[in-house]
Amino acid sequence: MKVSRDQITGTVILLLGLFVFVMISTYSVPFRSTYPGPKALPGLAAVGFVICGAGIFLEGCKKKEEKVFLVKEGWIKLTVNIGAIALYILAMQYLGFFIATPVYLYFLSSWYAKGYATKPVHRIVFSAGVTAVIFLAYQMAFGYQLPTGIFG
Amino acid sequence: MTENAAFIITQITNPLNLLLLLAGNVIGIVFGAIPGLNGTMAVMLFMPLTYGMETGPAIIFLLSLWIGGCSGGFIGSVLLGIPGSPSSVATCFDGHPMAKKGQAGRALAIGMTASFIGTFFSAVVGAILAQTVANIAFAIGPWEYFGLCFMAITMVLAISKGNMLKGLSSACLGLLLASVGYSPIDAQARFTFDNMYLMGGLGMTVVLIGIFGVSMMILAHAKGFDPLPTVDNSMIKGIGIKLSDIRENIVNISRSFLIGLGIGFLPGMGSGLSNLVAYSAAKNNSKHPETFGTGNPEGIWASESSNNASIGGAMIPMAALGIPGDSCTALLIGALTIHGLEMGPMVFKNSGDIVYLMFVVVAICAAVCFVLQAVGMRIFPQILKVPYHYMYPALIVVSLISAYVNSSSLYKCGMMLFFAVVGCIMAYGGLPQSPLILAFILGPTMESNMLKAFQNTETVATFFTRPISCVFNVIAICCVFSPVLKALYARFFRKENKQIAHEELKLNGNK
Numbered sequence: 001m002k003v004s005r006d007q008i009t010g011t012v013i014l015l016l017g018l019f020v021f022v023m024i025s026t027y028s029v030p031f032r033s034t035y036p037g038p039k040a041l042p043g044l045a046a047v048g049f050v051i052c053g054a055g056i057f058l059e060g061c062k063k064k065e066e067k068v069f070l071v072k073e074g075w076i077k078l079t080v081n082i083g084a085i086a087l088y089i090l091a092m093q094y095l096g097f098f099i100a101t102p103v104y105l106y107f108l109s110s111w112y113a114k115g116y117a118t119k120p121v122h123r124i125v126f127s128a129g130v131t132a133v134i135f136l137a138y139q140m141a142f143g144y145q146l147p148t149g150i151f152g
Numbered sequence: 153m154t155e156n157a158a159f160i161i162t163q164i165t166n167p168l169n170l171l172l173l174l175a176g177n178v179i180g181i182v183f184g185a186i187p188g189l190n191g192t193m194a195v196m197l198f199m200p201l202t203y204g205m206e207t208g209p210a211i212i213f214l215l216s217l218w219i220g221g222c223s224g225g226f227i228g229s230v231l232l233g234i235p236g237s238p239s240s241v242a243t244c245f246d247g248h249p250m251a252k253k254g255q256a257g258r259a260l261a262i263g264m265t266a267s268f269i270g271t272f273f274s275a276v277v278g279a280i281l282a283q284t285v286a287n288i289a290f291a292i293g294p295w296e297y298f299g300l301c302f303m304a305i306t307m308v309l310a311i312s313k314g315n316m317l318k319g320l321s322s323a324c325l326g327l328l329l330a331s332v333g334y335s336p337i338d339a340q341a342r343f344t345f346d347n348m349y350l351m352g353g354l355g356m357t358v359v360l361i362g363i364f365g366v367s368m369m370i371l372a373h374a375k376g377f378d379p380l381p382t383v384d385n386s387m388i389k390g391i392g393i394k395l396s397d398i399r400e401n402i403v404n405i406s407r408s409f410l411i412g413l414g415i416g417f418l419p420g421m422g423s424g425l426s427n428l429v430a431y432s433a434a435k436n437n438s439k440h441p442e443t444f445g446t447g448n449p450e451g452i453w454a455s456e457s458s459n460n461a462s463i464g465g466a467m468i469p470m471a472a473l474g475i476p477g478d479s480c481t482a483l484l485i486g487a488l489t490i491h492g493l494e495m496g497p498m499v500f501k502n503s504g505d506i507v508y509l510m511f512v513v514v515a516i517c518a519a520v521c522f523v524l525q526a527v528g529m530r531i532f533p534q535i536l537k538v539p540y541h542y543m544y545p546a547l548i549v550v551s552l553i554s555a556y557v558n559s560s561s562l563y564k565c566g567m568m569l570f571f572a573v574v575g576c577i578m579a580y581g582g583l584p585q586s587p588l589i590l591a592f593i594l595g596p597t598m599e600s601n602m603l604k605a606f607q608n609t610e611t612v613a614t615f616f617t618r619p620i621s622c623v624f625n626v627i628a629i630c631c632v633f634s635p636v637l638k639a640l641y642a643r644f645f646r647k648e649n650k651q652i653a654h655e656e657l658k659l660n661g662n663k
Contacts, residue, residue: 005580005581005582006581006582008581009318009580009581009582009583012577012581013321013581016328020328023342023343024342027340027342028340029338029340033611033612034606034610034611035603035606035607035610036602036603036606037335037338037340037603038331038335038338038340038342040599040602040603041327041330041331041335041595041598041599042327042328042331042342042343044324044327045324045325045327045328045331046324046328048320048321048323048324048327049321049324049328051320052317052318052320052321052324053321055317056317056318056321056581059317069579069580070374070375074374074375074376075374077370077373077374078370078371078374078576081370081373081374082370082569082572082573085366085370085548085552085569085572086566086569088549088552089552089562089565089566089569092556092562092565093562097553101549104545104549105545105546105549108544108545108548109541109542109545112373112377112540112541112544112545113539113541116539116541118539118541126542126546130545130546130549134549134550134553137201138201138553138557142201142204142205143204144204144557144560145560146553146556146557147556147562
């Protein structure tokens with residue numbers, strides 16, 4: 001049996017609701033009808049999650065056909081994008097903004113440009129230009145300190 | 153307002169502020185014009201840049217981004233047939249057919265004139281009405297505030313057609329994210345996992361840019377970019393609009409303006425809805441409804457004057473009550489809080505100069521956008537040709553740097569990545585975005601007012617015994633249960649209709 005997207009979404013939302021219920025049960029301030037306390041807002045969200053999760057799951061059971069969210073190549077691209085951002089954050093931590101940013105921008109613009117006619121020199125100019133504009137706007141104009149890494 | 157005139161004049165004549173206003177309008181128009189981006193995203197991305205500014209320049213910059221974004225939406229609708237933002241969906245219906253007929257210049261001119269009329273006059277009406285609404289708001293207590301917030305969140309759900317459960321899930325996610333950190337009044341640590349970065353709650357920039365900005369860009373790449381649009385400059389020949397065009401459409405413009413103003417005023421609704429309602433109203437009242445959708449200028453007048461009128465409409469509850477009219481005003485409320493401005497009835501007493509500055513800036517932005525669009529009409533096709541492989545990497549980096557400068561911590565960048573993954577999961581599940589934004593921004597206000605209300609009366613009954621609070625809460629509950637109510641209504645009337653038909657048949661048979 002093929003599991004529909006709504007069934008997966010419904011299950012995730014339902015489980016999130018149960019998780020929230022478990023978490024709020026540990027709070028020291030009790031929920032009373034005269035004063036609901038800190039459990040009220042997350043409790044309301046949890047009730048909503050459980051009801052909606054179950055509803056979305058049941059609706060998903062009725063669905064026979066649905067549009068494909070992403071093809072296999074799309075999932076790979078999504079995962080690599082997330083990994084690349086994680087690496088960029090780590091690179092900023094250790095190498096700093098000035099090394100990490102142009103390298104990341106060059107990699108991303110080259111990868112995103114697949115199928116388009118672009119020249120490496122354009123991408124180099126773009127990467128250096130954006131890095132410079134961010135530096136000028138954030139650090140020079142508004143005084144924010146950008147990550148310096150271990151060389152800072 | 154007159155006592156604040158000196159402050160307002162000082163602010164708007166400051167060269168740096170004028171430069172910020174111009175830059176904000178240009179950036180906003182670009183964001184509004186490019187399909188997939190919008191004014192709300194421009195405000196989100198550039199908001200951290202304003203944290204280091206004085207309140208006046210920060211407000212000028214943020215508002216000019218917003219107005220530019222709202223005004224620029226029609227460019228993509230006319231030239232590509234793809235709305236630049238949800239507020240310009242109805243503009244596509246007639247704007248693009250006009251462009252195809254070689255009347256792109258006229259369609260763009262109508263769009264920019266209608267945008268100007270909508271924004272400018274709604275700001276004037278807003279400035280006049282906001283103080284009155286604020287005076288009324290003095291009479292309302294935490295029960296009514298809770299009801300207003302509750303209603304604002306649920307009204308968005310009511311318009312998530314066929315998607316009620318998903319809309320509600322999105323709102324619940326917003327409430328859950330809003331509850332991270334120490335709770336109001338009781339100071340109970342919630343979902344902090346002993347992590348010092350979570351103690352103060354989740355930052356608006358990190359959550360919203362992560363969920364809506366970064367996730368949108370990486371998903372766009374994963375799904376494959378659409379081919380770059382091809383728009384011929386020769387499509388734009390002259391302006392082709394006269395004063396008589398405005399005179400002929402004055403009823404349509406006035407009606408659409410009022411629709412936009414009214415929908416903008418309603419908490420949680422905004423230009424995304426008003427343009428469609430105004431378009432339908434224009435079509436229903438037109439002498440030639442059959443020409444709508446084939447390039448009738450009346451459609452553009454209606455859509456663009458209404459979506460821009462929603463700006464002033466949304467600013468009234470934002471300033472007077474602290475309740476956002478749409479997702480962008482929700483962001484602005486958050487940004488103003490960071491600048492120490494608590495929106496609500498007291499703001500007129502404490503910072504009346506800033507509030508009136510906001511309305512004046514909106515009116516000026518309307519004029520600046522009009523001039524920029526008139527001058528740059530031939531540049532519009534170039535805006536739409538910015539390659540995705542340059543635009544998206546730059547925006548991803550700016551998003552991450554926004555998270556970093558917010559706290560000078562790369563941990564926030566990691567959190568933004570986490571929320572980008574949450575955004576992807578939401579897109580996978582088809583959860584809408586607006587309920588999350590409103591619930592996340594309004595959650596803390598809703599909770600603190602609810603707790604204050606209980607501290608005062610210790611019973612839930614008061615929420616329904618106070619008339620205004622009762623109205624808000626009943627509307628909110630009806631919005632939540634609207635699909636059930638609609639189904640019951642349909643079933644009941646279907647049954648009744650069947651019975652009538654059956655009895656008629658019987659009668660006819662007897663005859």
